[in-house]
Amino acid sequence: MAVELKEEAVEAREAPVPEEKKLEEPKLVAEEKDSAVPAVERSSSFxxxxxxxxxxxxxxxxxxxxxxxxxxxxxxxxxxxxxxxxxxxxxxxxxxxEVKEVEKADTEEAQEAEGGKAESCLAQEGVEGEAEPEKPKEEEEKPETLEGEGGKVESDVGEEQKGEEVASSEPKTISSALKEEEEEKSETQQGEEEKVETDVAAETKGEEKASEPKxxxxxxxxxxxxxxxxxxxxxxxxxxxxxxxxxxxxxxxxxxxxxxxxxxxxxxxxxKIDAILDEDTLEADLGAACYMDGVDREGHPVCYNVSGFFEDSELYHKTFGSEEGRKKFLRWRVQVMEKGIKKLDFKPSGVASLLQVTDLKNSPGLSKKELRTAMKQVVELLQDNYPEFVARNIVINVPFWYYAFSAILSPFLTQRTKSKFVIARPAKVTETLLKYIPVEAIPIKYGGLKRENDTEFSAEDGGVSELIVKAGSTESVEIPCPEAGATLVWDLTVLGWEVNYKEEFVPTDEGSYTIIVKKGKKMGSQEEAVRNSFRNYEPGKIVLTIENGAFKKKKVLFRYKAKSCSKEC
Incomplete structure (x- = not known):
């Protein structure tokens, strides 16, 4: 069924900005330029x-x-x-x-002990020698008679030693001399052979040890x-x-x-990072704090980091209150990074990096020392082991304390990493994200059209249309329904909202009554995208009216589709 837009809406659309120009756009949002407090140093030329x-x-x-x-x-x-x-x-x-020093110390102690013992013995002998009178030579030559069997044995040993001394002093015969020389040679040869055998054995062992690692x-x-x-x-x-x-x-x-x-x-x-993807327990506890969702305009997988997830005090203490919890947090963050890398293509023409979005809304802030320490460890860990894996780092819903935090974090970031940062205050979140991510890929909580487990819209349903509503004016989007028995589904969001919005079904037959689908309502700045549907029982059109009473123009993003129910009827 043909669905046409009102001419005024078509004329009011802005031409899409070419991709090349988008890459050349400054990376600082308006409120950053006006801010007197500098955030993380960044360059718009990256x-x-x-x-x-x-x-x-x-x-x-x-x-x-x-x-x-x-x-x-x-x-x-x-x-x-x-x-x-x-x-x-x-x-x-x-x-x-250390072993050598211990052995050396033990040896020195032993030597000192022996030296002291020898000195004491000499001292004792000296003292005794002075005290006792010199004995005549005759008495010295005579063996002392000792009492008991012990004394007798000592005297016998003394006599045998004297006998050997006397024998050695006698001249040796030639035959006995030659015999002794032969015995000495044989002993020397035997010693050399044993030495050679030990050397060969040592060399063999050395070769075996050297060959073992090979x-x-x-x-x-x-x-x-x-x-x-x-x-x-x-x-x-x-x-x-x-x-x-x-x-x-x-x-x-x-x-x-x-x-x-x-x-x-x-x-x-x-x-053991290669096995980290199989650890399901990490994702079960912390999966909502950081996750991969969609791709940006250049095909980079988008990773969302939600700091407000740790606003709950019980969860915070469970995660950061112990050394085990902090280690688990770091390992979980690495697991998320590895999941994102699984989506990359490392070919020269492929996408080999991620887009990071860090949401600081409801973040515990600087008062939580454990969180600051953990985040610093995460930054160091990713920067040291995952080089050039972040194409852009967008920080949204930035509170004023972030500038102090960025000053603490800045020394741990390389200049190249700093050049990838983009900062957005709460009022500029959707506008900033739209520069890098298509609206159909931005979650509804950030002003986009993406919903979890969405069964209504897919990439095959076509793109998203834009409409500009000038300050102090009213515009409308018309979705024609020329045939009865169809169901229309639509999504619509206004950047910054702060407009009056209503939905109606206007029948083609002038005699029929207009049906109010959604009453007129003032939409605040924090409103999410609107999704609604209507089944028409007669020809007509859906009219979506946006009244802009602000002093700035508003951008409207919308999409719709018609589902035929002829089979059901």
Missing amino acids: KEESNFLNDLKESERKALIELRAKVEEAILENKLFKKEKEQEEQKKPKEKE EVEVVDKEVCLWGVPLLPSKGFESTDVVLLKFLRARDFKVKEAFEMLQNALQWRKEW
């Missing part, structure tokens, strides 16, 4: 760079080639997780040094990050896209970009 090699500068291309070579070498030589190995190697020498060590050429192979020689275009993210995050400084990549991989291994 534009997302191309991932095509031909679009890179010569210096950037060289940096990419150099980083490729470093990653290739690190993977083939198993040095990509170098940081972890270095930590283990650093621990071993320290342990050895047998266990396996080169993992399938190292991936976000599902993208990191080995450049595999020839995937997506590998360059990932490497460019780390290079841009470090201003194309190859060494720093490589270290950042290593640290990110190490962190993912320690946190």
Whole structure:
């Protein structure tokens, strides 16, 4: 069934702004310019760079080639997780040094103890020697007779020693001398053979120890990050896209970009990030605080962060009141990031970043120290391990305390990250979001037309129309219904509202009565989009009337569709 708009409404529409001009628009909203308090420093000139090699500068291309070579070498030589190995190697020498120091200390103590004992013995002998008179030689040569069997044994041992001394003083015969020499040689040869055997055994053990890591060590050429192979020689275009993210995050400084990549991989291994998407318990508790919903005008998945979710004191203390709760919060936030990355395409022509929308309405604010600390940790975590994953960061419903918070947060943000910020006060939320997100993709609570689990409208139903209502004037949208037995459904929203609005069905037959679908009402600035439907039993038209009594023009956004019910009838 043909549905026509009133001519006045068509003439009043504004021509759509070209995409190129939208990208060149300043990123500061009107109230930001007028504000005397600076927010997070940002630049209006930020534009997302191309991932095509031909679009890179010569210096950037060289940096990419150099980083490729470093990653290739690190993977083939198993040095990509170098940081972890270095930590283990650093621990071993320290342990050895500690053991050596302990042994050295024990040895010194033992030596000191022995030295002290020897000195005491000498002292005792000296004292005794002075006290006792010298004995004649005859008495010294005579063996002392000791009482008991012990004394007898000692005297016998003394006599045997004297006998050996006398025997050794006698001249040796030639045969006995030769025999002794042969015995000494054989003992020397035997000692050398044993030494050689021990050296060979030691070398064999050393070789076995040296060969053990080589047998266990396996080169993992399938190292991936976000599902993208990191080995450049595999020839995937997506590998360059990932490497460019780390290079841009470090201003194309190859060494720093490589270290950042290593640290990110190490962190993912320690946190077991590859398994984080399977943890359903995180989303069950905190899913409403941060979620992915729709895409922007350039195809970036949109991530909404709702700070007001933690306004509830019980929920706040459950989340941030303990170390376990704070860790769970961080892990949940990383899980949301990983879900968003799943929606990305790392091809040079694909979309490889997200759009962040942070809603500060009803946020606990600066009085909550735990929240400030947690948010700072989230920023550091995402900035260190997810480089260049945010195309734009829009902060909406900004209260005055945010400017103080941004001053605290600013030192932890890179200049490149700051350049992506867009700030919007409550009165400019919908207007700001519309610059980046289509109205049909903006949730109704932010002035858009998107509803959860919507079964009425889809992308196939066509786009959204616009109507400008000048200050102090009245405009209307007419939806013709030339045939009876149809159901009309429509959505309508006015940016900033503050207008009088009503809905009527006007029959074609002049003798029929006009039916009031929705009584006239003053719509406040916080109103959500209107959705209504009407089934006509005679030909006519639906008339939506907007009366603007303000001193500024108003933009009306609407869409509609007709559903035939002939089969039901």
